[in-house]
Amino acid sequence: MSFPHVRNRRLRSSQALRNLVRETSVSVNDLIYPIFVTHGTNIKEEIPSMPGVYHYSLDLLESELAEVAALGIQAILLFGVPETKDAKGSSAYDPNGIVQKASRKIKELQPNLLIVADTCLCQFTDHGHCGVVHYDEHKGCADVVNDASLELLVKTAVSQAEAGADIIAPSNMMDGFVYAIRQGLDEAGFENVPIMSYSVKFASSFYGPFRDAAHSTPQFGDRKTYQMDPANIREAIREAESDVVEGADMLMVKPALAYLDVIRAVKENFDLPLVAYNVSAEYSMVKAAAERGWIDEKTVVLETMIGFKRAGADLIITYFAKDIARWLKD
Numbered sequence: 467m468s469f470p471h472v473r474n475r476r477l478r479s480s481q482a483l484r485n486l487v488r489e490t491s492v493s494v495n496d497l498i499y500p501i502f503v504t505h506g507t508n509i510k511e512e513i514p515s516m517p518g519v520y521h522y523s524l525d526l527l528e529s530e531l532a533e534v535a536a537l538g539i540q541a542i543l544l545f546g547v548p549e550t551k552d553a554k555g556s557s558a559y560d561p562n563g564i565v566q567k568a569s570r571k572i573k574e575l576q577p578n579l580l581i582v583a584d585t586c587l588c589q590f591t592d593h594g595h596c597g598v599v600h601y602d603e604h605k606g607c608a609d610v611v612n613d614a615s616l617e618l619l620v621k622t623a624v625s626q627a628e629a630g631a632d633i634i635a636p637s638n639m640m641d642g643f644v645y646a647i648r649q650g651l652d653e654a655g656f657e658n659v660p661i662m663s664y665s666v667k668f669a670s671s672f673y674g675p676f677r678d679a680a681h682s683t684p685q686f687g688d689r690k691t692y693q694m695d696p697a698n699i700r701e702a703i704r705e706a707e708s709d710v711v712e713g714a715d716m717l718m719v720k721p722a723l724a725y726l727d728v729i730r731a732v733k734e735n736f737d738l739p740l741v742a743y744n745v746s747a748e749y750s751m752v753k754a755a756a757e758r759g760w761i762d763e764k765t766v767v768l769e770t771m772i773g774f775k776r777a778g779a780d781l782i783i784t785y786f787a788k789d790i791a792r793w794l795k796d
């Protein structure tokens with residue numbers, strides 16, 4: 467009788483032993499929870515393609531924030547749906563814009579909860595693009611102008627910091643946005659406000675449900691002249707590198723599930739804290755399958771989070787954050 471020389475199963479023989487040799491874990495400190503705020507009053511409206519995720523008007527935020535804080539979640543990612551939109555997205559940098567008002571309110575209600583402000587123009591522009599649009603005679607089509615957009619993004623970031631945002635998270639993918647925003651924040655006296663850059667953001671179909679939620683679908687064209695081609699990983703490193711050089715404090719890869727190799731590559735190349743964004747369609751797909759009884763939501767979600775951490779993510783932005791925090795307590 468010959469016996470196997472190596473028995474990998476030995477270390478799997480009991481839950482205690484498995485716990486002892488586990489290599490990766492998820493903690494509530496890893497989680498950032500996105501919240502959508504909207505103008506108006508008495509609104510708590512479920513986003514149809516994202517069951518369990520709501521638009522809140524400011525008067526109804528209190529219990530939601532209390533729940534997030536009680537679960538031990540440290541940070542929320544704030545998105546605003548404004549009352550008015552125009553070509554230059556001026557409600558994004560209005561001191562009384564929805565995100566600014568919400569930030570002040572959140573700081574009153576939960577001063578210790580970190581506000582991460584998504585810094586972009588697409589929810590605030592009538593054309594739905596992330597910057598200023600001009601008609602390019604040469605190409606015969608509209609395009610998003612880089613440097614003119616930067617000015618508006620800087621104004622947006624500064625007004626978010628003035629309203630109480632703790633972390634600025636620019637998601638617009640213009641060239642030079644980290645440097646421009648860093649300068650703007652420093653000049654305004656916010657040299658200690660960190661930038662969590664959406665460094666590597668792909669032009670992805672996985673943002674579909676979010677665009678329903680944020681009313682930010684581009685009215686013409688797509689985002690492919692500024693967001694990245696999903697096929698490219700060397701370019702992902704160049705994007706991350708420029709953000710590091712420009713002064714980013716944290717890097718992000720978005721989406722997460724189909725981009726675990728990108729998370730790993732960025733982790734291996736740079737030492738900044740790395741954030742994975744588990745985006746809207748990644749959430750909706752799990753919800754839809756779970757509703758049909760095809761998968762077990764809790765175990766699928768926890769396995770997915772472990773996957774992000776194992777790939778190299780330090781932090782995870784996820785619409786499941788409250789559920790995960792609850793499950794981790796059980």
Ligand code: PBG
Pocket residue numbers: 584586588596637638672673674675676677682744745746747
């Ligand atoms: C704004 C922004 C988007 C998301 C986060 N910030 C949409 C987009 O780029 O079209 C998507 C988040 C998600 O799908 O959960 N630019």
